[in-house]
Amino acid sequence: MPFSTALTKVNDTFAPMIEDQLTSNGIKMDTYSKQCVLSAISAINGVLDTKMISWNDEQLDKSNITDTLLKVAALKLNATASPREVYFQLRNVAFSAQGSKEKIWKKQIEMGIEGDGNDSILARFGRDVKAVKQFWLIRENDKFEFPSYNGLEMTSPKWTPSGSGKCIRVVYPIIKTDNTVEYYISERADVARNLIAHVNNNLMNETFGIAENRFKANADQKAKINAKKKEILDKVKKLGLDALDDPDLGEYISPAWKDPQSQETMIIRKMRNNIVKKIPKDFGNAVIQMSYEESADGEATRVRKEIAENANRETIDVEVKEPESKPDIEQPVHHDNGEPIQKKESAHEQPKAEKLKSEVEDDPVDDFEKAAAAGGPGF
Structure with a gap:
């Protein structure tokens, strides 16, 4: 064929x-x-x-x-x-x-x-993972007891399935190479963070009609767009998973999250991923x-x-105003007879301009920058 x-x-x-x-x-x-x-x-x-x-x-x-x-x-x-x-x-x-x-x-x-x-x-x-056992889907009407710990001793969790209600948590029993068993648990409420990330990603190119597209938006338009995005994300944070039923947020959420036939599957998948991703891997x-x-x-x-x-593509113009200052006028010092005292320069004291020049020439940072600009060894 x-x-x-x-x-x-x-x-x-x-x-x-x-x-x-x-x-x-x-x-x-x-x-x-x-x-x-x-x-x-x-x-x-x-x-x-x-x-x-x-x-x-x-x-x-x-x-x-x-x-x-x-x-x-x-x-x-x-x-x-x-x-x-x-x-x-x-x-x-x-x-x-x-x-x-x-x-x-x-x-x-x-x-x-x-x-x-x-x-x-x-x-x-x-x-150190020897085997990954079948995960548990804990539902609303199930009987479940969390594991308890006494130092290094652990009492395993207990689960009695009922088969009814929404899935509220997922438990992964993991057998380690030393034959100990660890139980990793993820809660349904934690999936709200995944939903926030999903909405934030869908808002990436959204301009809400304020600009033609985000690349052509000026500074004022970008500020308005970001304010609108923040308003939407704050609403999702406040509602949690109830945001899936909010009609005002529907256009920013993919159908896989909203459709009744796939919503529960998506939430369970996110709970599972939240567990598996945090377990160390080699x-x-x-x-x-x-x-x-x-x-x-x-x-x-x-x-x-x-x-x-x-990042760092937008040029920000900052207007810098020089502070107003008056020149310091050195008041002359007089002898007892009223004649001014002439100040003599110390033999060990360099003139100010020469001293600054010497400090710059001896500055190792300045030498490093010169070498980098000249393309010397190592650059």
């Missing part, structure tokens, strides 16, 4: 590059990693087909796809697992053209780790660690990129 042939050619193009890069960084690409790469290519192909974009599209960033597949292979995340461990989406990203202020737009594949993908990473790379390789840090939180990564690209 033409589709299969085209996809096979894509796999034959990318797979050898991924294996070579992993091998050069001391990572052996096993059979499962190859399967994860093939599954990722198939999933990315589905995203491109939905947007009617071919693999040969000039606007498609191929280097970004290579980097994404490298992360998939290093972390061993399977896009065809059920439930899936990783997902992909297409984004338009602006780049600055070399030697020009104009923006060049390219299409990039963005990778995100699903809840079960985080569990997979924890089981594979968790520090990747044993810098490439794998970087792949995880760049993919663990897509929203945080975009915000950091936004700050890096736009």
Whole structure:
């Protein structure tokens, strides 16, 4: 079939590059990693087909796809697992053209780790983690007792499921390498912080009709836009998860958070992620660690990129007024007979101008700056 042939050619193009890069960084690409790469290519192909974009599209960033597949292979995340461990989406990203202020737009594949993908990473790379057991979903009508501690002795939590009510907390039993068991707990109320971050990200390009876009907004318009954003975020903080039912906030919240059929699944996934992400991990390789840090939180990564690209770009003009001062007039000192006393300069005292010049020439910081400007050794 033409589709299969085209996809096979894509796999034959990318797979050898991924294996070579992993091998050069001391990572052996096993059979499962190859399967994860093939599954990722198939999933990315589905995203491109939905947007009617071919693999040969000039606007498609191929280097970004290579980097994404490298992360998939290093972390061993399977896009065809059920439930899936990783997902992909297409984004338009602006780049600055070399030697020009104009923006060049390219299409990039963005990778995100699903809840079960985080569990997979924890089981594979968790520090001192021997096994990750099935997590508990504690509901409103369940009977649950929190663990108690007496020094290093711990009494395990007790849970009696009822099967009814909203999920109010998630518990992860983790068996450590010394066979001790630790229980990590996340509360439903903590998901409000995830919702605030989600709304903040959706507000990134919002101008509320005050300006054509955020890049063309002047200082006064930016102040009004930021004030409006703060008002919305303060309202989300006040309402917590009740903000999901507020009609005024609906346009800033994605459907996955609001739709009845997916809202509870989203909240549970966020509770699980809040637990798994805070458990220490030891990747044993810098490439794998970087792949995880760049993919663990897509929203945080975009915000950091936004700050890096736009920080310190606005020129602030500050008007400095010189303080008004009157010159000090030295009053002459007189002898007893009324004649003025002539002040003599000490032989050890340098004239003021010469002294300042000497201090500048001997200043090591000044020498350092001169060497840096001249491009001397080490610069």
